[in-house]
Amino acid sequence: MAKAPALLRSLALRGLTATHAQVFAGVRLVPLLRAAPRGDLRISRRGYDDPMALVDLGEGALYCSSYVPHALVVGWTEDGSPVASYGAALAGPAERNPLAKLGCGVNLLHRMVRREARGEDPAERNRLRLLPQHLAMEGFLALHFNAPEIAWSEYSRRAISRGLDPRTEVSLSGRAIPSLEDALRVFEIHEGQSGLLLFVGELLASVFVVSHPDDYRALHRTLIEDFFEQTLLHAARHNGDSQAFAHTFDAAQVGSLDDLRAALDRARAETGALHLDTAAGLIGRPIAAERVYRAGSFSLQRFMTELEPALDNHIGEAIVRDDGTLEYAKTYRLSAGQVRRARLLQQLAAHGWNLDATAAALRIARDQLLRRIDGEGFGYLIAEHVLKAALKRTR
Template sequence: MKFDETSQGLGLRGLQIAPAQAFGAVRLVPLLKEHVREDLRLGTLEFKGRRPHAVGVRGHADAPTVAYCSYIPHAYVLRWSSDGTAVAARGAALTDKQLGLRDLGGVRVLHRMVRQEEPGALRFLPLHLSLEGFLSLHFGGPDVAWSEYSRQALSHGLSPRRERAALGSHVHGLEDAVRMFEIHERQVGALVFVADALAAMVVFPHPDDYRALHRSLVRDFFGELVYQYAILYDDVPAHRVAVREAEIADLAGLRAAVARARADWTAFTAGMAAGVLREPLRWQTVHRTGPFRLRRFMSALRPDEDNHLGEAILRDGGELEYCKTFRLSAAQVRRAFLLEKLAQHHWDLARTAEALGVEVPALLVRLRNAGFGYLLKEHVLKNLPPGAV
């Protein structure tokens, strides 16, 4: 996966932060749209037939013969108009023939992550677009036949490459929170915090789309850290913004105090979500149509900080129309960080170790502990000195 550019975070252009609602360790912060437009709508696509789920298979540039496989509960159908006219939101139920699905050992196979179904309609798989990009990161493996790498690594790259995630329904308290929380009139998304750690950011184009897809949060993927936090923490403290009565003498003063309180709350919440709102992200454009771009993104992979990946639809003016993010665990960040460093130094172990400020044996141990021991020849790992860490 190659990134087109690096720029600041998602931001909140066109969105407003509303007061949070908390249940147990889960805190949902509603995102409201300032000006609702009607020229972009998002619905769901249900798979018609006896098997309601599918597995997506797709090669990529580094290894076109290698398949990407994943469980798909549903897909999204994006509908738009190029001239700004209103678009009706509706779901779709397509047959196997229309979807281009075939049966393979009792599993349905879908060949494209993003596909234009008809003029003005695009089908894509939520979160799989970004996760596929993460899994394919330097998937091809060593680009030079260094003697330390195994025959498997030189021939097949990082195969297999697997990462774990938890279904939203397994995150303790999330399903109850989604069921009970109030949906605001202009709400198009939410910031999802678990134990006050940002778990996900979700945005849809239209308030009606959000209402229809609000409960789909429990079918999204969440990282290992989010799953653990939901178990370890029973609740989160209430966040209150004070309004000083002594400073209020009339309605104008009250309005000004409320405006300040809302600004303070917005700044505080944005700070909690700085990992996706403010920190630099690397972007790749996947599809462009009319004034909209479907893009996936990933943090700069800083091992000691929060790191996220996700996908977004942005209007030409920079307004965020759709977004879903996934918080990477520390182990996932370490694996991706090591792969990036190796790729930056053409998979030369000595140069990579020097860039990381460690000796080669220590780098080999880090690769083994990260699950990449299969990339190296057996005798290379066996000859590690006993004190290597």
């Protein structure tokens, strides 16, 4: 049995090359080219007609999203041979929810990641459906989701019995980002393009990678169906046009078509390196990863950067080949508020939800910690009389 790919320690674009960008207003798209796609893993889209999804996570937990426009269906082979079919044939018909007849508008999905079929035919068996971005977001929302293990007197009955149930975050559809839809419509898709770095208002909004150029061409416009954090809306409106990196050639060094071709290759490589530098908030930065599914020589993982308020912070999911080649990736940029909330929960959990110990670690007063918990939307975790007294003393 093949050795499972190691967990990601950083998001590296192994097998991909960045090239010169295309700019439209505040949107900058950096193509990622794959020189030698193998074809033994293919990805296609499956659309949904209903706007909401309930996903059974097991053990009585449900993930609810009000925005699930499509799923991705991944097909792979065990022996390295090309996947026999893809596109519409691989994806199959759009699913209908049994509750739709009741007017609920809900897609009831059995799992966040689910094998499509369990028959004997490998072509049918080796298909996996996943909800892009939702796999990563579900892991982020589940961060320290459980109730405190010790029934501290300061916590409410709800906190002791249910913990952070439910925890919610708000995002924007890609259609809300100014110029994004127009940019995706007019941008040229390069030969060999299998992904992109998407910048909005000079902020890295997303990394999107698939395993094959044909799959990328079919999935290019699904970026408008992704969801994005709200800071990008402000950045797109107020940061002005994205920067276009210009490159000049020394005419004295170009004496033939071969010279011109070599100079162009150098310019593309230099420009691609510059774009990767602007994505350093994610690319090459340490991440914490979790394996979600093993598919032959591939591993589906979700990950999160270290939550540093002074840096860009991202969550995402990836499919990695056993040699480290990145075959699929989809990321989501976290807002400053999301980072604050997650860091607060990490600190509370790390100190056993003990308020005094957590406040000491943060070098703030206990009442300040209670006020911060309330300010981040977690006030329902604290007993009402405790929170009221703290807020009164800190006024």
